[in-house]
Amino acid sequence: MxxxxxxxxxxxxxxxxxxxxxxxxxxxxxxxxxxxxxxxxxxxxxxxxxxxxxxxxxxxxxxxxxxxxxxxxxxxxxxxxxxxxxxxxxxxxxLSRMKAVLELNEEDMDVLIEPGVTRQELNAFLRDKGLFFPVDPGSHASIGGMCATRASGTNAVRYGTIRENVLGLEVVLADGRVIETGGRTRKASNGYDLTRLFIGSEGTLGVITKVRLRLHGIPEAMSAAVCQFSTLAAAVETVITVMQTGIPVARIELLDEDQMEACIRYSKLEGFAPLTTLFLEFHGSEASVKEQAESVEAIATDLGAQGFTWATDAESRNRLWQARHDAYWAAVALKPGHRGITTDVCVPISRLAEAVVQAKETALASGLTSCIVGHVGDGNFHCLILFPEGDQEGLERAWALDRAIVAQGLALGGTCSGEHGIGMGKREFLEQEHGPEALAVMRSVKVALDPRGIMNPGKMFRN
Amino acid sequence: MxxxxxxxxxxxxxxxxxxxxxxxxxxxxxxxxxxxxxxxxxxxxxxxxxxxxxxxxxxxxxxxxxxxxxxxxxxxxxxxxxxxxxxxxxxxxxLSRMKAVLELNEEDMDVLIEPGVTRQELNAFLRDKGLFFPVDPGSHASIGGMCATRASGTNAVRYGTIRENVLGLEVVLADGRVIETGGRTRKASNGYDLTRLFIGSEGTLGVITKVRLRLHGIPEAMSAAVCQFSTLAAAVETVITVMQTGIPVARIELLDEDQMEACIRYSKLEGFAPLTTLFLEFHGSEASVKEQAESVEAIATDLGAQGFTWATDAESRNRLWQARHDAYWAAVALKPGHRGITTDVCVPISRLAEAVVQAKETALASGLTSCIVGHVGDGNFHCLILFPEGDQEGLERAWALDRAIVAQGLALGGTCSGEHGIGMGKREFLEQEHGPEALAVMRSVKVALDPRGIMNPGKMFRN
The missing domain is CATH 3.30.43.10 (Uridine Diphospho-n-acetylenolpyruvylglucosamine Reductase, domain 2)
Known part of the structure; x- marks a missing residue:
């Protein structure tokens, strides 16, 4: 038998x-x-x-x-x-062992890599070439995964998200066929944009096996600045004005007073108060960096900033950005034995102040400990919500708060995800955001490319 | 009966x-x-x-x-x-009567329009708001059509193509269903990028009935410059160096000696010789514009530029850019009774000198009159090829030259179209560029969205 x-x-x-x-x-x-x-x-x-x-x-x-x-x-x-x-x-x-850098074109400022390379590894490789790759999510993510989730980070306000920084992909389709999308040119009008179709498809349409990235020249000069505010609204107003003035800030990040307190403790940031804070970075020529920073200082001061601290040397800049990078861990360290979940709402910048203030109020009313950090130049902010590790009821309360903040963001014309993706946690919002007909189009694309539904089932779509 | x-x-x-x-x-x-x-x-x-x-x-x-x-x-x-x-x-x-501007959000710098609005009409509407829309193809195209063909123009090197400047669309699908794609936020990771799927789909997947565009602030200062070279190679080398140095030029356009001669005659451009010429524009603060122009002048002079002429007042700037805008008509005016066709090759910037020089040599060898203009900061150039109006044999020779130049561009890692699209004229190159499997994916998307094949049949795909 x-x-x-x-x-x-x-x-x-x-x-x-x-x-x-x-x-x-x-x-x-x-x-x-x-x-x-x-x-x-x-x-x-x-x-x-x-x-x-x-x-x-x-x-x-x-x-x-x-x-x-x-x-x-x-x-x-x-x-x-x-x-x-x-x-x-x-x-x-x-795919984490697929880590080769296959081809670097310094003149064209592009690089072909395998998907397991992380951004840190790529930038280490590029260090002596005068080039860098700007997309920087908070974690040590693989670049293949960053493509799949349409990731961004702190530099997106100036350099765009991964969507704007991928020239082409190699993708293995659900049935094993291998295709190349895009090409080596900076632009093209040559058929459907399959590259952008796979970016953000979360592994549901195929597997990304090569990525051709656009790189950027390391700027001649960089400087960072920190300014602090007595209210969240004043900080957000500063961001909106900076964006509208067209100052080409490289980074403009917000930390609310709770997050700032966590960072001061965790990263030993001296000289700062636990107030709502903006971290800024400027890239360009020496003169342009100075001019940008002075313009922002004038705007911030006008809107009530308390102090404007400069960091032009690499060491102080790195300390600041390391603290920003470690914000999640700093927040988790506020409550030993706790874990965190994080919202990822993104709203039109005119609604950012409302969205952040509402989120903060809703979080306070929930009784849960939370901190807000944000890539506020893009209208994207994260509310880190802490719950006791292993406490299912606490986790459910944290998710309920997450959903309440997302609902507020959607009501302000926003989206449930600026950069983390839909995955399992945000599926309920996808139809709400796009409507049933647009979702049906997404499903029909899914069926056309993966007729047997083997690719990352249970993600993005419910059932 | x-x-x-x-x-x-x-x-x-x-x-x-x-x-x-x-x-x-x-x-x-x-x-x-x-x-x-x-x-x-x-x-x-x-x-x-x-x-x-x-x-x-x-x-x-x-x-x-x-x-x-x-x-x-x-x-x-x-x-x-x-x-x-x-x-x-x-x-x-x-769709040319659908010309309403439906919604302007000045704080968020976005606008919702109907597809028949042209870029000139939109910019006229925006003039007193301190905002502008940068994507500027050579013709008075409708913005719906620009979305459908993934258009760009002279500003793309700084502001991106239409792909980077559309936040969302309303699309009527082949069967009459209406969907909205994208949203109002600057970024999102919320499902398949349907917006980018319809941009560049050339009317083969649905009809664009609304467009939400990202706008830009009118820069504080603008200046233009012209520099002339005795060789095409030196001009292109200047472009490559400017791009690699990361100078944020707003426009960098090349006119070969024949095109320059045509423009001098047609647009009465005084003070210039019929030499290979770069037209440049700089946007930013007063200080930054000056610094950018000085950096470019130093590079160009180093590479043998003959003279570097400035145009800071609006009138001389406009005269220059009007001449660039009229380049096609200037070229056609070289030979009364003639019409033109134009190539649209785009190559990696490191191959641009080869591509342009080869195209020029091939055009000269063909015996046909031609001029080259290019959005060279993006590696995109057009060879305008003249043929006697109504002369079918002449038209066929012109197309043969077009195809030869495209083949050369493809061999250099380029694409047949930087911004005009595939339509009927470039279909033979689509499979060559993407390979049969990627083309099969495009076809399966087409079938999923337009199962009866009613949407703009005969375009993009052969048969």
């Missing part, structure tokens, strides 16, 4: 034949691939495939397509919205 | 019932909608529908979908690649 083999077992046996021990069914490896840095309920994949080439990805997808087995791409595992949780088991496709 | 009614007649009768005399079967109206500013063989539509509302568009598309009748969207009719030629007859959908 034959043994009945499950579809997943059939795929595992076939993949093991060419992947060898890079196909793992080890319990702790599967556990490490059961979710990201999110708070979803972990799910174990049937196996984890540590791929090293496009061809391996293609063969695995062709097999999964044939057998109807789910595939969940996994990069650095830093998703905050459940993207890497393999909710229908199957294969967790770990 | 019943009269057999054709599908087109059935649609015409049904549309006339609600459009009245805005549905025209008049011969001269159909003739005006038989092609754009291209050299394709004109085709008459069965009727022209002058629509005024989204609802009318929706009803017409639903009828055409039901009866399998082709729909060819028509904006200002300025396409150079046959986009508005109704090759399968049916309905020419004229």
């Amino acid at each position: 034959d043994t009945v083999t499950s579809p997943a077992d059939a795929v595992i046996a076939a993949v093991r034949a060419f992947l060898g021990d890079r196909l793992s069914t080890n319990a702790s490896v599967r556990e490490q691939h059961s979710r990201g840095e999110d708070t979803t309920t972990p799910t174990l994949p049937d196996a984890v495939a540590f791929v090293e080439t496009t061809e391996e990805v293609s063969r695995i997808l062709a097999l999964c397509h044939q057998h109807g087995v789910a595939v969940t791409p996994f990069g650095a595992g830093t998703s905050l919205e459940g993207h890497v949780n393999p909710v229908r088991a199957g294969i967790s496709l770990d | 019943d009269t057999v009614t054709s599908p087109a007649d059935a649609v015409i009768a049904a549309v006339r019932a609600f459009l009245g005399d805005r549905l025209s079967t008049n011969a001269s109206v159909r003739e005006q909608h038989s092609r754009g500013e291209d050299t394709t063989t004109p085709t008459l539509p069965d009727a022209v529908a002058f629509v005024e509302t989204t609802e009318e568009v929706s009803r017409i598309l639903a009828l055409c979908h039901q009866h399998g009748v082709a729909v060819t969207p028509f904006g200002a009719g300025t396409s150079l690649e046959g986009h508005v030629n109704p090759v399968r007859a049916g309905i020419s959908l004229d």
Whole structure:
């Protein structure tokens, strides 16, 4: 009598034949691939495939397509919205070993990389070339994952999100076919924009196996500044005025008084008060950087800023931005034994003051500890909400607060996600934002490219 | 006995019932909608529908979908690649009367318009608000058409193409359903990027009925400069160095010696020689504009520029840019009784010198009169090729030269179209650029959104 083999077992046996021990069914490896840095309920994949080439990805997808087995791409595992949780088991496709820098064109300022390269690794590679890659989410994310979630960060106000910084992709489709999208030119009008279709598709349409990025020249001069305000509204008003004046700030980040207190403690930021604070950075020529900073200082002072501190040397600049970078950990450290979830609302800049003030009030009324940080030049802010680790009821209260803040943002013409993506946590808002017909178009694109629904099922769309 | 009614007649009768005399079967109206500013063989539509509302568009598309009748969207009719030629007859959908500016948000610097508004009309509307819309193709194109062809122009090097300047769209799908894409925020990670899917889709996926654009503040200061070179290579080398240095030029345009001679004659540009020439523009604060111009002057002088002329007053600036804007007409005026076609190759900037020099040599060898102008900061240039009006054999020689120049551009890692689109004239290159699998993905998206193939058939794809 034959043994009945499950579809997943059939795929595992076939993949093991060419992947060898890079196909793992080890319990702790599967556990490490059961979710990201999110708070979803972990799910174990049937196996984890540590791929090293496009061809391996293609063969695995062709097999999964044939057998109807789910595939969940996994990069650095830093998703905050459940993207890497393999909710229908199957294969967790770990791309973190695909770390080659394949081609650097210094004259054209572009680079071709594999998806497992992180931004920090890329910038380390570029350091002596006079070039840098500006998109900087808070975590050590992989660039493939950043493409999949349409990530951004603190530099987006000046350099754009990853959407504006990708020239082209190599993508393995659900059935194993391999395509190239885009090209090497700065612009093109040559058919549907498949590059932008895959950017932000959250692994639901295919697997990104190469990325061609646009780079930028390291500016001649950089300086940072900090200014503090007695009210949130005054800080936000300063941001709006700076943006409307067209000052090309490279970064303009807001930390509310609770976040600032957390950062002062955690990062030993001396000389600052626990007040609503803006961190700014200016890029350009020496003269232009000076002029930009003076213009912002004049605006901020006019709107009631208390002090305007400069940081022109690299060391003080780095200390500041490291503190901003560690804001999440600083907030979590406020309450030992706690974890955090974070909202990702983005609103039109004219509604930013209302959105941030409402979020703060709603958070205070909830009784939960929270801090607000924001990429406010883009109208995007995060409310970090703390809950006791392992406390399911606390987690549910935190999510209820998250949803309340999102609803407020949507009512102000905003979106539930500026940069983290939909994943599992924001699916309920997708239809609300786009309406049923636009969502139907998204679904029809999904069906056209992944007819058997194997690519990252359970993400973006409900059911 | 019943009269057999054709599908087109059935649609015409049904549309006339609600459009009245805005549905025209008049011969001269159909003739005006038989092609754009291209050299394709004109085709008459069965009727022209002058629509005024989204609802009318929706009803017409639903009828055409039901009866399998082709729909060819028509904006200002300025396409150079046959986009508005109704090759399968049916309905020419004229959107040029949809000219309302629906909503201006000065604080957020965005505007919601109907698709028939031209860039000149929009900028006239914005003049006293301190805002402008930068995307400026050479013609008086409609903004709906600019979205459909992923247009750009002289400002793209600084402000991006239309792709980077659209926040969202309203689109009527092939079957009449109406969707909204995008939103009001500067960035979002909230589902598939349907906005970018429709931008550059050349009317093959749906009809754009509203556009929400990102605007920019009119800079505090602007200045223009002209520098001339004895060789094409030196001019292009100057462009490459300026781009690599990261000087944020607003415009950097090249005119070869033949084009410059044409412009001197046509636009009475005094004080310039018929040499390869760069036209530049700088935007920013007074100090920054001065600094940018001085940096470019130093680079250009170093690379052998002969003279560097400044134009800081608005009148001389406008005269210069009007001359650049009229370059096409200046070239056509070189040979009375001639018309022109134009290539639209875009290459990585490191290959620009080769591409332009090769194009010039190939054009000279062909014996046809031609001029080169280019948005060279983006690696995009146009070779205007003249042929005697009405001379079919001359037109075919001109197209043969066009194809030879495109093939050279592709061999240098470029694309057949930087900004004009594929239409009918560049279809043969689409598969060559993307490969059969990527083209298959484009086709599967087309089938998913327009299963009956009524939307602008015969464009972008062959057969």
